[in-house]
Structures are given as structure tokens and as C-alpha cells.
Amino acid sequence: MKLYRVNMSDLSFVAEEVPKEWKVLGGRGLTSAIIAKEVEPTCHPLGSRNKLVFAPGLLAGTMAANSGRLSVGSKSPLTGGIKESNAGGTAAQRLAKLGVKALIVEGIPEGDKWYCLHVHKDGVEIKEETELLGKGNYEVLHTLTSRYGENTGVMTIGQAGEYKMVAANISIKDPKGHIRSAGRGGLGAVMGSKRIKFITLDDNDGTGINILDKEKFKNAAQIFNKGLLSHPVSGNALPKYGTDVLVNILNEAGGLPTKNFRLGQFDGAEKICGETMYDTIMSRKGDSTHGCHVGCVIRCSQTYNDKDGRYLTSGFEYETIWGFGAGCLVDDLDIIAHVDNICDDIGIDTIETAGTMMVAMEAGVLPWGDGHGILKLLKDEIKEGTPLGRILGNGADSTGRAYGVTRIPTVKHQTMTAYDPRSVKGIGVTYATNPMGADHTSGYTIASNILKVGGYVDPLSKDGQIELSRNMQISTAAIDSAGLCIFTAFAILDYEPVSHALVDMINAQYGTNWSVDDWFELGKTVLKTERTFNKAAGFSKKDDRLPEFFSEPIPPHNAIWDFTGEELDQVYTF
């Protein structure tokens, strides 16, 4: 495999050998290693010294179930720290099939022209782009399908990325031609800063995936795949209701953050829950279950149609529905679906933007519960890049600063998500301490706190949360490095043969002799690399804390955030 390196400063491309130490790295492990090695931690994230790295996971392109996540890494313009954001879609598998271990984009072009990259078996072409500037992601996908045909991968930024808004994401075309987002941390702004509107991927005649022991791999992959399908969460709840199955579960647990984290339960939960979504999809002849990438067996995605049966959105996630729903007191699933669609089109992270809208409601920019107001702000302000759009498009912290609001649910400037850290304390530890900023996916303690996967840790008690979060953060860093969907963790945690199968697949493909412990060590190394980068960028222990308003009790349990700094600092003692 090769590293594809593009320098936008002189519009050059080079294919490089993969250094030995990176040969058995992929996904997040590789993007973080490259950023840590090649990017000065104190550089401006939107300046010429930052880099943007796309890396498929270790198992990408293989028959391993759910191994098609693409990691995108950079110094984040949102958090100021290292960032990996991953997404489904077809890009990871296409890169893997092209033999591209990572695509590294560096520099910033002279002048003010915009460009696109076309990645294929012989390298990367850098071409000027004018036609699609200012266009939304759906139009980009549509036009590129005309230009290159259906069977071309696309990674693109919408208007938000062009404006370098730090809530901008990178959108990745999925098998149905819809959008998957590397959502968090403003990586779309980094792509915009390099003036790349989109990247197309043609994997025809690629070198393919080299697996050293194909038989061993096949056997392990079968165990792995079966494990995912036999687990009640990944084999049953998620395929049927999608991630939105969590609305009722979190509402019942009193951990559904409502009205910008004032309450743990939402009166309108029933109207926006997974069960309601399922019924709505079925009645409108949508598609209740499909995967975000080829080879996904969990298939938690869906196609959500409007009242007239026309496509409205897909990849309609619990965190999006929570944020614009309970978070903003909006109880209309159609409006939230419309919001999701527009966010995808503009290319802006739904979680960050939901936090933004909560803060905007605090500021009186729009009333609580005003879903139509959210739509209007997205269409008339953020998409248009008006001054108000610039405030909002730069996230919850930006909006709070602009309006003097102090109730901002962020850590390291990134909005936290759909699980209240007081009533689900493990996730609070993850929000506080993970190098990515407040991010549920980077140490999803909900598994044990709420879903009772991998054991049970009482969400309302402090006991065991530090260890839980630590272990989840470590295992997640390893899972993200394999390019696996985070939901594979349920079976990995609960079924020992599945975790062995995972390691067996890696050993079979790369000729390594890893144990499950070695796998865990990979996760530790990734986290340490990331923490070291952040420290060198200026982060201190004080950045590993929740905002002060979490000292307020939250109904119904009247739980408070009661971890000391010293306790939180115990997470990174490995």
C-alpha cells in the first residue's frame, strides 16, 4: 500500500512508501499518528501548516462486517486539538481497494482558485473547480454522478466548509448515493481552507486488498459477522428502529437532555422516538433499515420520506433527533428530518448545530421549540453565510460568545450530546477527558450505563465510571483504527469469541500475532499520541472539565455532576 500525498501549495502529488511503523495502522490510529508526526501542534488549524488525512481502517475493503468507516484526521479548528472523525459511505473501501493507506492533503494554494481532487489507481489529479462552488452537497453528488457515473466515490464540502465554519463537516457518498458525514470537529473547514470542494475516488483497477491468510480471515470474519447479528442491540434493536431507539430508553432513564440540559425527560419524547419513526417510515413507504456502507450487517440507517412519500433524509440519527428535538423542545419529527436534510446539504455537523440552536434559544435569537425558526436560520443565514450565519455556523461556543450566553454545553469547544452527564455519569467522564472534546462515540459508556452491555455500571453513581470510561475510550480508539463501526462493540464486549475473531482477522490480514491485549494496547497508544499532541497544542487538565452549570441538579433524579478534577485526572493514568 501507499501514502498518497497532495500538496496544495504547489499543486503537486506524490505516492510514497508506507513507513514500517505505520504498516499495521489504519483509520484513527493512522490519522492521529500522521497528524502527531507531521503537524506542528500550535499551528493555526486553518493555516497552511495543518494537514487533512483520510485513512481507511485496518480491515477496510475486506469481508469483515461493518469495516467500511473512513477516518478523517486533522488539527481541529473547533477544538484546537487533534481530531479524528469517522463516517460510513463508500470512500474507505475505495481507498483500500486502490491500495491507499492514507491520503494526506497539505498546504494551501496561492491565489483564490478552488480545486477538486480525483483519486485513481495512478495517483491524484488536482483540477480547478468552478461549476460546483457555492453548491450544496446534494447538488454536488448529483452533478458528479453525471460527470463520472454512479460508481465513483465522493467526499465533499457544502457551503459551510467553503465558508470555513468550524461546525462544517465532510460529506461522504454512501451506497445509495445519500450522505454520510465525518461530522465533528470542523474538518470541512480544514478542507475549505485548502480550497478543495470535493474529492472523487475511482477504484477501477486498484491493487485490491492483500490478505496473507485468506482462510483464517474468512473463518474469523464469519464468527465476527454472526456475533454482530446475534447480539440483541446490533442484531435487533438497531436494525429495526435505528439509533433513534434510544429516545425512549434515555427518556425513561432520565438522561435525555431537554431544553439545553435543564431536564432529563422530554414531554414530546413519544413524538420523536424510534418507534414513532419506524411507524412513520413504514406508513410513507420509506426504508426502515439499510447500512451506511457495503458489508454492514447492523443496518441502522433508514430512508425517511415526507408526507407525500418523497425522500426527506437518511442516516437520521438519535443524536440529531435529540439535539434539535428534546434539546430545543421541538417535538415534530418531520421538521427535524427536514433540518437533518438541510444540515447534510450545507455540510454542517448536526450535533454541533443542535447545540448552537440551544444556545441561540438561550440568547433569544429564536424561541424555544421553534423548529421552523431553526429551518429558517439554516436556509437563510448559515447557508447564505450572513453575519448571523457566521456566528451560528461556527458552533455553540461561537454563538454563546456572540450573545454573552454562559450556558453552553461544550467541552474543548465541542458540543456534548444526547446523554446527560449527571444522570449518565460515565459519559460525562468521556465528555470531559477524551482528546476529541465532548463526544459520545469516543467512549460510549451508554453500553454499560444504560444498555447493560459489557456488564452494568449504575449511571447515577460515581462508582466505576472512571474505569468504565477509560476502558471504553481505549477500546474505541482501537475499533476506530480498524475502521469498524462503533456498534460492533456491543458484541465485542459481550461475546469473547467475537473479540478473538476481530484480532484473528487482523492477524490473518497482516501476519501479526496480536492477542486481545495487544489490540487493547493499540488503543492506549492512539490515545496517548492524541493526548500528547493536545498538550503540546496548549491543553491542560483544566480542559478536561465540564462547564460549571452542570453543578445544577437535573430532574427527575436531581443528579449533579460531582466528579472532582483529581478524579477525572485518573482516567489517563495508563
Next chain:
Amino acid sequence: MKLYRVNMSDLSFVAEEVPKEWKVLGGRGLTSAIIAKEVEPTCHPLGSRNKLVFAPGLLAGTMAANSGRLSVGSKSPLTGGIKESNAGGTAAQRLAKLGVKALIVEGIPEGDKWYCLHVHKDGVEIKEETELLGKGNYEVLHTLTSRYGENTGVMTIGQAGEYKMVAANISIKDPKGHIRSAGRGGLGAVMGSKRIKFITLDDNDGTGINILDKEKFKNAAQIFNKGLLSHPVSGNALPKYGTDVLVNILNEAGGLPTKNFRLGQFDGAEKICGETMYDTIMSRKGDSTHGCHVGCVIRCSQTYNDKDGRYLTSGFEYETIWGFGAGCLVDDLDIIAHVDNICDDIGIDTIETAGTMMVAMEAGVLPWGDGHGILKLLKDEIKEGTPLGRILGNGADSTGRAYGVTRIPTVKHQTMTAYDPRSVKGIGVTYATNPMGADHTSGYTIASNILKVGGYVDPLSKDGQIELSRNMQISTAAIDSAGLCIFTAFAILDYEPVSHALVDMINAQYGTNWSVDDWFELGKTVLKTERTFNKAAGFSKKDDRLPEFFSEPIPPHNAIWDFTGEELDQVYTF
């Protein structure tokens, strides 16, 4: 003397004894000691746990020349660190005459009412205020003169403070009824967060100033005063031309930052220099020299009239003229005077706002050199609190973030000033390392780098700059604690009897037995207190660095910023 403590949460007031350890502290030394002791470093600066402290200096209200500066301290919403900002006007002397060592304002009121404070000999009255909400500072001063008479001190915020913009300052009425600003660090936003529109000060029947050895004090004060008058800078250049005398001096030195720090010389310097200002003032029957507070013998202020001889502005400083002038390529002194007047009225820091306009010009919000555009943005956007006004009113960093601009001349989020750090390297060391953020007044190496006061250190060489900046930062912290104008430093540095007279005054007033070294130790203690606070707030060495674009050479000397981090870290080794 007493501490006056107002709690806005329950609208209560209490007068407290001064703790023993604070008895021989004043000004910045006292505000920083109080903030460090009483404010949680990680609290939100606009939240209820932050405090706002007003403290006259150690020599306030005495016959010591230039001792009427007021220190205002808080955790800064601009920098996120500890902040002291000082200004002239009549407030410090009135507080001193009332026997108020410090006025401490804490808490935030319930509900949404606004208040004013009235400080007098029996304490502080907290009253609801409605009439002056939304009004500019000039109207506030005018109305309060009607309400209370000429002889009442006023500290007020304009619209920017009400909006909690982090470039908002606190305006202090001066002897002529004009405005002096505690400009830097967004302390007006803190006052706005506590919903205090203004504070009036009635020093009738105050306890007065207690001086233990009046004769000794008088003798020392005479030496001190004479020293200031006999120094060529404070006795001649500043009284005649004001601080704007520096335009030609810095332009000649190649250190006048032009077009957002791209060049070190400005073609339009002649049109905005102190000599031109002097001629203009004289031809329009303005006032070329007066003091910002009673007892000032340097009198670097002026009244600048418009073409028709009507008052336009006063306290028209070099840094303001530099920022909106050379910084933004505006070469019209009348326009800049108009900008200064509006900034005073809105209550917004001219230096931060000049940095904002430079960044806005980078972003294309308005063209380079468009002075009328700056006026329009101030009047139609910032004053009105529009979304664009919210972006701009929150300073240069906010504006850069909103528009994805990377060329932002800030340290610790605060705009640097009128001396390029590459061609005047000592000031760069101060910008980088001072706990206040980029701030020329906190370690004014210009004295030795450019004016050859206190010796000469070649501004273009790295040699000696660390020591120079360190010593200047230490002595400034002590001078700020005495409530002295920074320009007393010229005579203090050059004339040994003046520095002894200064210490003699303190000893005579307080019965201490300080040497000049003890005085220097006070400065060290203040800085250490501030650094400790900042560290606990999350600052690291990485915050003591200049933005990366200063690696570009600047004409005419093609100087670059060439200090390593390790070198900068040597400043705080005392």
C-alpha cells in the same frame, strides 16, 4: 479604609475591614490579589462566580503627581485569564477620599432588571435603572450630571457592555466631563453581566486620605513631581504632542505596524502624526494639553475639535490612531477622531476594535483604508447589536473565527498594539508573556528600545530583550499598584532620586520601610499571583507565544520574530 462589597445576587451591601495582608496593597496589586483569592480560576467570566473589583492605587488622592489611575480587575471574558485594566478620570481619587480600598462587585441578579450603584460615605445603594438603558456613555454622563450635579464621579458601560461584548470597556468620567476608559480585556462585559449600567461616586464627607508622615510625603512628592517635569519625554514631548508623538518615531524605526502587521512603515504617517494633530488642534481652537485626572503634570491628553471647532474627541491616543490609521490604511485624522468618539460612546476598546477592523478587512467585510466603512460598522452594527455587530464587538479573534481568517494579531485572544514585535523585539516579548495578553502597557520596552530611556536595547536584536521585558513587566506591576500613570516610569527609570522619592512617598503614607528593591519585589509578587491564576485557569506555556504569521519578515528591516519558546519561558524565572 474599608472594602465595599456588593452582592448583586441578593442586592446586598457590606463594608468590611481590610485584611492585614492587603493594607499596603492598592491598584493592580489589590485587584489581582482579590481576584486570585476569591474567584475560581475556571469559572465563566460572565457567570455569577466572577467578580469585578475597582481599586484606587496606593497613592490615590494624595498630592503625588499622576497617582489618580483606577485599577479594575476581574477574570477577563476576552482572554480567559486574570485582568487588570486601568484608567484616569476622577473615580480613583473619589474612592480613596471615601476611604474605600476596593469596591468588589459579585453575583448576578435574578430576573432581568438592570441596576446602578451609588457609592457614598455610608456605603453603596443599589437601585434599579431603566432610563439610561441602551444609551451611549456621553448621554449617560450628561444625564447623570443633571441628576447628581457636576461633582459626582461616574463609571459606566455603553451599549457594548450591555451586550456583554468582550471588547467592551468601562468608561470613567474625567475632570472635564469626558471619557477615560479601562479599555482592555472586556471588563465592560463583566459589568454588563452583573447588569450594572453605571456606578456614581459621591465623595462628600469622605474620611479622606491618611498620611502618617505628611512632611516626609510632601518632600518626596515634590522631588517626584519635579522629576516628571524635567524628563524630556514626560516633561516635553508628551505634553506638547500627546502620545501621538510616537507615529513619526515608530514609523522612522520601521516598527509602525501597517496593514495588519504587513509593513513597518505607513505612507500616510505624516497625515496622522502628533505634529499634524497638534497643528490641527491649534488651528481649530482645541486644547492641546490637559491631564486625564487631577494632579497629572504630564498632561498628554487634548481636546480635538472638528473642522467647525466643535468637540470631537479627547484622550486621543497613539494606539487608537495607529490602529484605525496605519493598521487599517486610513490616513484621515478627522475620521479616526470620529471613530474614537464613537468607540467612547459605545464603550468599546479602541485597540481591540482596531484589531477587529484589520481582521474584518482581511475577511473582505470592508475594503482596506475605508474609514467611513469603519464608522458605519460602529454605528450601524456594533452599537445596534446586530449579528455583524456581535461578531465585531467581540474582538479580533471573534472576527477571525467568524470569517475563517488566520492572520489575527492577538496573544491570549487580545489584540496587540502599535509596535511591531519583529522590529521592536522587546515589546514582542511582553506581548507574548505578560499575563494580561498582548498589551504594550504591561511592559513598555519601547522606553529602552526606541526612546532610549533607562538605557538602550537595540530593538532589532534579540540581545537583552528578555531581561528588558522582564524588568519592565515587574516595575509596571508595581507602578500599576501605586495607581501611577505608566509615563511616570520614564523619570523613575532615568533618575534615581525619583525612584527613591516614589518609595519614600509610600513609606511616608503607610509607615513602611520599603527600599526600591522591596518596591520591585511587590511587582514580582503581583505578576506571580497573576500567572498562578492563569495557570489554574488552564493557561500553559503555549499561550505565551505570538501568532505564527510573525515568522514573515517585515519591511523595511525584514525583521522576523525569532524567539524560541524556551527563550520566552525565561521571562518568568524570577
